[in-house]
Amino acid sequence: MQPIRNIVILTGAGISAESGLQTFRAADGLWEDHRVEDVATPEAFARDPDLVQAFYDMRREGILAAQPNPAHAALARLDAQWPGELLIVTQNIDDLHERAGARRVLHMHGEGLAAWCTACDSRMPWTGTLRDDPPCPICHAHALRPDIVWFGEMPYRMDEIFAALREADLFVSIGTSGAVYPAAGFVQQARECGAEALELNLERSQGSGWFHESRLGPASAIVPEWVEEMLEGLRSR
Helix, strand or coil: CCCCCCEEECCCCCHHCCCCCCEEEEEEEEECEEHHHHHHCCCHHHHHHHHHHHHHHHHHHHHHHHCCCHHHHHHHHHHHCCCCEEEEEECCCCHHHHHCCCEEECCCCCEEEEEEEEECEEEEEEECCCCCCCCCCCCCCEEEEEEEEECCCCCCCCCHHHHHHCCCCCCEEEECCCCCHHCCCCHHHHCCCCCCCEEEEEECCCHHHCCEEEECCHHHHHHHHHHHHHHHHCCCC
């Protein structure tokens, strides 16, 4: 196997579940007791903005109350010490990677603690409510929405993600179901460019067959073990 220098890590809801944040969709197909179609599409926002804003106000409160867990801390440690290229691409809208200390993080589905003004196209940190339709601090229009990529919208910074996948020696997927595209296709793209692929998950994902290796268990246990293995490899070089 070629030496590993460049790493791309994809994280999903499973890495934040142990911090108390619910995974994307429960077994009954609901997301925090709501149908996805009612709270996570542009059509839903146009139809019932109060419901959508209230839903994301609730999620914002949950993010603020949550704390990073050992898996977040381990990836932050890897980010700080890894000498090659490293990119943590997260499907999560929480800021737990950053609060744990990670810096090389890309939020492909947006950020729960941010608002987007659709009038002036400004994005800004936001920790309060949006349900009362506050004005944009920049242009003063009443056109703020959560800075979240909804179903039917294009994920952020895909060109950067694809460029990193092309250069990756190792692709690691943590806490993802392998069901939501385009993220579910990242492992195939990385492998086609010659990368090794490792899955760290509570159970095998839908795309588990694409990985060279799957390690199963809670993220707070298996992610720190893998990070220690990677850093020990650095020390022994």
